[in-house]
Amino acid sequence: MSITNTSATIIQPLPAASSNWLRDLVGIAIILAAAIVGYFLFPNNLALLTRMIAIMLFVLSLDLVTGYCGVATLGHAALFGAGAYAAGIAAAHFGVTEPITMIAIGAVGGAVAGLVSGVVILRGHGLAQLVLSIAIIHLFHEAANKASNYTGGSDGLAGITPDPILGLFEFDLWGRTAYVFGIVLLIVIFVLLRILVRSPFGLLCRGIRQDPVRVSAMGASVKRTLIKMYVISGVVAGIGGAFNAVSTQVVGLDSLSFTNSAEALVMLVLGGVGTLFGALIGTIVFIGVEDFVSAANPFHWLTIVGALLIAVVLFAPKGLYGTAAALVERYRKGGK
Template sequence: MATLSVTSAPQSAAAGLRNDLIAAAVIAVVGAIGYFVFPDDLAFLIRVIGLAFLVISLDLVTGYCGVATLGHAALFGVGAYAAGNVCLAGVTDPILMLLTGVIAGTATGLMSGLLVTRFRGLPQLVLSIAFGQLVAALANKLSSITGGSDGLAGIAPGPVFGVFNFDMFGRTGYIFSVIVLLVTMVTLLRFSRSPFALMCRAIKDDTLRARMIGVAVYPRLVVMYCVAGAVAGLGGALTAINTGVVGLDSVGFERSAEALIMLILGGAGNLWGALIGAILFELFHHYVSAASPFHWMILIGLLLIVVVLFFPKGLVNEVTRRIGDLRQRRAAR
């Protein structure tokens, strides 16, 4: 636990702005490539973006705060159900639906955070599982607001800003999703450099030391959980807007476990790692699972074992470390 994960000192304002612009440009360019190269797979890409929010949200609590959780999908699912319900109640504006998802996610994050971050280790893990399962059981049974096992269907959002209608090919949905992702990502990248987030990293690296220098650990973790809940709820609402249905799978244990796998594949403690992990996992899933669901399980199991044993910091962090090494060697020469 003594290894420090903070490698860079807080940057100057100008450098921060430059990084934000680069990040925005990268997401915009990759989004455009997706739009023009895979025009027939936009539904799949939208699904990936929705899940990416869940993984990024998980990164905020797992990667930045060191909270081991297997119940994170609850935050995502509640956001999705909330957005679906306000839409069915007549509030069809997508922006308002997203806002509802954010509020619902934050509230769920608050409850979950109060419960989960109180402990460390096994009790923490079990409480996170129990919270997730509790929400899943409720979603299954409160069929008047969740549609039960049939799912909440018939969500028909209105046009974005009253102008851009959602079309059946998912073009509007895709562009809308990319823009929301871009805004969220840039905001979170800024947030991740804030003193607050850096202090969360300190808590992760050495809770005792953080407490000794006067950090109020529990309240900070709860606040971070609320932020994560907002991001996950946003993703849930976005998925509800785009697909028009919310199923039980959006709160299920499998979703939580998959999100954790995606995060570890990409690399925890790095928002880009979370994003890339989600994309890699879903691409892999898309192609292998089409062949056979059980081959998929064998392969993902093996991949997970290999990553955990040989690249414990995740693929993205591994690649950036290698590039860093290479640069240093070149500079030394």
């Protein structure tokens, strides 16, 4: 190929880029189809599906820092809980009950928590980073517990009564409005995140995960980039937390728990890290199995969930989505 030809064709999109967009469209179509199927298949269990959406947003936010940046954390619920409490306190104590405004306040709360967490956690590496993240979640949890005048302490924060969305769609007893609201939020955020991870900034984060020294030698500040991603992650987690507050109309201390953080990490590993799709699939499978198995066998359900996780980690180390994607790729190559 001559240099002239190269110059002439440079602006043409890559085949890989167009396949990425196609994958995004397929992903959105699947989310929509699953949402519609869920709506009609489980009309009496929309509360569970709505909770799933809030947790999906949380796990997506975790994927940004763990999957794309390689930051190990067991304290990510701090961002989710901060968003939930910010929205809840705004509604219960300051009368801000417009749902979209509550979501925006949750996003800001999550961003601030992301900034604080990021600055602290990113000072360590490896095990130290993990320990710092655990310390962060315990500090957030204790702060929320102590500030019981605002947070309700261990009783939880009640009295959240969101207005109808845009003044038109009232939250109903069956949870239909919350469910549709959640699906819209999820799709919008998912599309924005897919664009983000393919942007030069997203690629830089993936570069940092693979070789931070090299990225630094190329002129990018590793820490500044990671903190930016932590804040973005905080916005997403905060939106998830605020949506949870809006849909359940209560915020409990468990939203700021170590268990919540650890479960999110398990869901991410189950679905597959660094793809965003894996975060969605991991959440659906984990919460779905947890709900089904705990109902079928209330005494041993944790054992069954544990066995499932061991099986996935041992036999599908890339997670459910990563393994499925690898199999499809292998099938495609075999077909050529």
